[in-house]
Amino acid sequence: MTKSWSYLVALSAGHMVKHFYQQGILLLIPFVKASLGLTDVQVGLLGTSRTIFSSAMNIPAGIMADVWRDKISIMLTASLLSLSIGYFLLGIAPSFTVVFLGIAITGMGTSLWHAPAFGSLAVVYPHRKATAMAGHRMGGSIGDTFAPFIIGAILGGISLSFLNTEAIKWESLSLFMSIPAALCAILVAIFFRNKSSIAGESLGIKEYFVAVVPLLKNKAVLSMVLLSGIRGMSHNSLSIFLMIYMVEDLGFGSFTAGFHLSLLTLFGVISAPLMGIISDKKGRRPIIFFAIAATAILVFLLIPFGTGIMLTIILALLGTVLYTVNPIMLATALDSANKGTEGSATSLMFTGAAIFSAFGPVFAGYLKQTYGSMDAVFWFVGISMTISAIASLLVPMKTNQ
Numbered sequence: 001m002t003k004s005w006s007y008l009v010a011l012s013a014g015h016m017v018k019h020f021y022q023q024g025i026l027l028l029i030p031f032v033k034a035s036l037g038l039t040d041v042q043v044g045l046l047g048t049s050r051t052i053f054s055s056a057m058n059i060p061a062g063i064m065a066d067v068w069r070d071k072i073s074i075m076l077t078a079s080l081l082s083l084s085i086g087y088f089l090l091g092i093a094p095s096f097t098v099v100f101l102g103i104a105i106t107g108m109g110t111s112l113w114h115a116p117a118f119g120s121l122a123v124v125y126p127h128r129k130a131t132a133m134a135g136h137r138m139g140g141s142i143g144d145t146f147a148p149f150i151i152g153a154i155l156g157g158i159s160l161s162f163l164n165t166e167a168i169k170w171e172s173l174s175l176f177m178s179i180p181a182a183l184c185a186i187l188v189a190i191f192f193r194n195k196s197s198i199a200g201e202s203l204g205i206k207e208y209f210v211a212v213v214p215l216l217k218n219k220a221v222l223s224m225v226l227l228s229g230i231r232g233m234s235h236n237s238l239s240i241f242l243m244i245y246m247v248e249d250l251g252f253g254s255f256t257a258g259f260h261l262s263l264l265t266l267f268g269v270i271s272a273p274l275m276g277i278i279s280d281k282k283g284r285r286p287i288i289f290f291a292i293a294a295t296a297i298l299v300f301l302l303i304p305f306g307t308g309i310m311l312t313i314i315l316a317l318l319g320t321v322l323y324t325v326n327p328i329m330l331a332t333a334l335d336s337a338n339k340g341t342e343g344s345a346t347s348l349m350f351t352g353a354a355i356f357s358a359f360g361p362v363f364a365g366y367l368k369q370t371y372g373s374m375d376a377v378f379w380f381v382g383i384s385m386t387i388s389a390i391a392s393l394l395v396p397m398k399t400n401q
Helices: 003-036 040-067 069-092 096-124 129-156 170-192 205-215 219-249 254-282 285-305 308-322 325-335 342-371 375-392
Strands: none
Touching: 003 040, 003 069, 003 096, 003 129, 003 170, 003 219, 003 254, 040 069, 040 096, 040 219, 040 342, 069 096, 069 170, 096 129, 096 325, 096 342, 129 170, 129 254, 129 325, 205 342, 219 254, 219 285, 219 325, 219 342, 219 375, 254 285, 254 308, 254 325, 285 308, 285 325, 285 375, 325 342, 342 375
16 A cells, blocks of 8 residues: 555544544434433534534634645644544533533534545545545545444443343443544544645745635635535435434434434445546536435435335435535535645535535424424425535536536
8 A cells, every 4th residue: 555545544544533423423412402301493503503613613724724734633633632522521511502512612623624634635636536535535434334333322222142231321421432532633643743745735824825816716616615515504404303303203212223324324435435436537517416416306205205114225325325425526626726725625615514504404403393393304405405406517617527
């Protein structure tokens, strides 16, 4: 394995840890809701807290990733440390306010990872952007897949012929999980300490602003930011309330609900790299349209078929497309970004997604609370995804994409 490929593998491993903890929050939310007596709107606000604080950190993170590329190890380490701090606060949270703060801190850490990671990958793999982005996304998908199994089993307990464990309270689990996150942060600091030369040269402040101004006027990049935002709003709304739906409406135990949630990412582990390779060779637009349109259709199918074996099948199919498109959309934006602004282009993409996503869960919570049914959320997500699919056929992209 070459040095450059080891760089991708290491970033993907860190991304796996980050997503394990992010997905873990979705598993904890139903227990937090029941324990603290939260409303659906408050649950939506918890999802909003992560995206608002993530959005607030996105632009500073992008600037730091481009201007201080030789210090990206600090940003990557801080990202994982934020997970440790956020989970610690969850473990000691006596109220909604402290839970809100803990989840918000994990959101800030998300931005501190994405800008240096995706930005440096675009530099290291200039002709294989989508493949590299999808490989990095695969690491995240692995974390997303294993979190529901492991955390769901711990929260609900296991009763098998060869293994029996008692359920553990969500507060105790949150406190314990803060320790491995801190240890992983130390490992990241050690590994990436001497990897700055691989990530490309840093820009001076003056050079940076000269290079970044055209980025803010680039129609192809800004179109991807808008498209990513609408899609991200839909994705975040579905993720937040799908777990609530399975636990409260369908009566699933934590392990069964976790298994179904993992289906969304399990199949994405395989499909994301494959779609990335195809988009590098055949173009971005067809893959983006297919993935978003298929997502819309499958979400609409949850309205009449959102129970039993059909729920299992639809979530498995949804997993093949839901997590596939984001790295390809990011690669599309980076295709048009000026050299030296890769981190800022990445931050713009995630800022767009975060701004829209901040409103999505609250509105979805309002719909669910008002109409008393998850169908209202499915309609909202399906319509938003349909709009995104149509927009993907119209927005400008770099030639041959």
